[in-house]
Amino acid sequence: MAEVVEFRVPAGSAQTLLVWGLEPQPGLEHSLFSAFSKFGPLYSVRAHRNAAVAGPGYYAIIKFYSAGDASRAQHTCNGQRLFQKSPLKVCVCTKQKGVQQQVLALNSNKCQELANHYLGFNGWSSRIITLQNVSGFENEDLGKTLQKRSVKYLCAVEVTMPHHGVRSRGVALGEADVENSEDPLEFVTASRRVQKLAVGKALSSAFQKILLIVLENGKVAVEYNSTQEELTDSLTDEELKGLVQVNELSLEQFDLKEEEVLSDLSFDDELLSWEMPSN
Numbered sequence: 001m002a003e004v005v006e007f008r009v010p011a012g013s014a015q016t017l018l019v020w021g022l023e024p025q026p027g028l029e030h031s032l033f034s035a036f037s038k039f040g041p042l043y044s045v046r047a048h049r050n051a052a053v054a055g056p057g058y059y060a061i062i063k064f065y066s067a068g069d070a071s072r073a074q075h076t077c078n079g080q081r082l083f084q085k086s087p088l089k090v091c092v093c094t095k096q097k098g099v100q101q102q103v104l105a106l107n108s109n110k111c112q113e114l115a116n117h118y119l120g121f122n123g124w125s126s127r128i129i130t131l132q133n134v135s136g137f138e139n140e141d142l143g144k145t146l147q148k149r150s151v152k153y154l155c156a157v158e159v160t161m162p163h164h165g166v167r168s169r170g171v172a173l174g175e176a177d178v179e180n181s182e183d184p185l186e187f188v189t190a191s192r193r194v195q196k197l198a199v200g201k202a203l204s205s206a207f208q209k210i211l212l213i214v215l216e217n218g219k220v221a222v223e224y225n226s227t228q229e230e231l232t233d234s235l236t237d238e239e240l241k242g243l244v245q246v247n248e249l250s251l252e253q254f255d256l257k258e259e260e261v262l263s264d265l266s267f268d269d270e271l272l273s274w275e276m277p278s279n
Contacts, residue, residue: 002221003068003214005118007111007207009104010043014067016093017074022047022058023084029060031083036062039076040069041117043110061093065114066214108200111207118212118220123163126203129156130241131195134173149178151190155198156232156240159206164222170205171232171240174198209233 010016017036022028028047036042043063050057064070070092078090106114115124134154152175159168174197178190209228213221232240 001216003066005065005114005212005214007106007114007204007210009106010063010065011103012067013093015064015070017062017064017070017090018059018093019062019077019088019090020050020057020059021086021089022060023086024056024058025084028058032060032062035077035082036064036073039073040064040066041114068214105204105208108203108207111204114212115207118214119161119163119222124159124161126157126159126206128199128202129158129169129237131155131199132241133191149187151176151178151187151194153191153194153198155195155202157199157202157206159203159210161210161222166210166222166224168206168209168224169230169233170202170208171230172198172201172205174201 019032022032025031029045032047033042033045036045041064043065045060045062047058047060050059062070062073064073074090074092077088079087081087132154133152135150135152152173154171154173156169156171159170160166174194176190176194176197178187180186209225211223211225213223215221
């Protein structure tokens, strides 16, 4: 039986494990990550203190990208001590009726981690087709004095899976305001940050059109999801590079939703050292 893995934030209950009976200890999330990542790549590990009525201790929410990996982890780890003296209780989270979760795109870093896991470091590649400054394309009142200067970059990226004959493109807009536009250093810093944002969003957008088909024997097939295809996918490289030179450019069509905004259990990235483990 095959399973489809998408480059999106896991939202299904079958991909989420609830672990309780955890004893207080330093580096609890690190220990959980080490134990459960053996079964497959993890999106996130969250440890929380029990409510007062439940007594001392902790519980954790662990999100896998694959429901199959989550199921294997549950069957293997339930009732085991793993890294503590008392046995853990592990179950697959039950689906909450009437609750519909928003499906969010993975950020570019997590897309690359997932691609590396299933395809290998040499199993895919990406290239920037174009990265252009489109600041000032919007119409502004000539008599209006601008207190802030907006920096915008439009980026088009192509992701290729050579062993599977699959190519996918993503186009995205990065934007930020410069508080002091007269400060050259601040303007350059903002420009670099916006370029990086545009490239990351475009890369994430390209991965959204790719489906990973994980077979029972562990082999992975790759398919292009044509339902996610956009108008810009049919343009040539030259047409994409000249896209911003048209007289009327609607930037709104490229202003994609912020990738991987806070999910139901997310906090600031700085606080979650184990959400994006380094290789």
